[in-house]
Amino acid sequence: MSSERVIENDEESVDNNETSGTEQVKEQRKTLECNECGGDLRKNEKRGELVCVDCGLVADDQHIDRGPEWRTFSSDDMDSKSRVGAPMTKMLHDKGLSTNIDWRDKDAYGNNLSSRQREKMHRLRKWNERYRTQGHQDRNLKLALSEISRMSSALGLNDQVQETASALYRQCLEKNMIVGRSIEGMASACLYAASRQCKTPRSLDEIYPVSRLSNDQSIEIDRAYRYIVEELELPMEPVDPKQYLNRFLNDLDIHPEKRTAMQQQAEKLLDATEEQNLHSGRAPTSLAAASIYAAGLLEKAGLTQTEVANVSDTTQVTIRKRYKEMLEAAGIPY
């Protein structure tokens, strides 16, 4: 699509966002008339002008679309699809907005630079890098964000979680909450909170091993998490066991045919137990695990308690206890 698409006026560009560019143009041609002679007005895309076909009057020379560049399908998208600049991302410490100087000593055409130019570029690069990572806060952020990125890919978390975690860490930094605490611990805690907020929770037990904290330092993550929830007033609700179903079922590699049936069955069981207040006080992971095991029984998937316990970070004993009361709650004899 042309970057200088010419449209009737700015309001139109907002209202007709759902229709494609060509449709808009057709409609315009019918409605627009020259004030002087009544002839059709036609747009000149390259010049951004509206010109009368008959008398040559330039009706408007400022017809450049300042609206969003791409087609959008929801009002949320509208804001994010700005016409200019690189997309902003919170995953980079400078939101991806700083200057980058290529490390290759080539000019825009790919030719080698003269030695004089080369030296100049070296100096510029050096100073640019110094400027970018200037100050302790920026250094702090840079380290934290790279840790968040590393950990979230190790845990198979998506970009949305990573963005959320980065945003949380940024807030902590702005409120001066990091001083006196370890960057690693705070970053891990942000990631943990983000994974829950994005409905793809990871347990703290899963976070510990991918963080660079030693085993006896792992309580730092608990502490940091409580701290940021308190300070940032995050609305953290208890994790819904259903949010684990997908991942656990994936890890169990079940016959694709039984997979959906089991998930539905498990959700039904969780609903039944939820209604009878059997969820409170119980670890969400164990509830999810038990519902999966019970669903496996009902669907005859040949799942063992040990298998489910392994993927869910629980134990057979716990699964036993839970799945029985689940079947009972759902009124299913076993």
Next chain:
DNA sequence: ATGGTTTTTACTGCGTC
């Protein structure tokens, strides 16, 4: 700190393949 609850650990016997 305390007490109540859940979860884990470790160990057991039973039945089946």
Next chain:
DNA sequence: GACGCGGTAAAAACCAT
């Protein structure tokens, strides 16, 4: 004999007070 399952007791972890 290996495996899945069920049960138990004691220890550990967790939570609200």
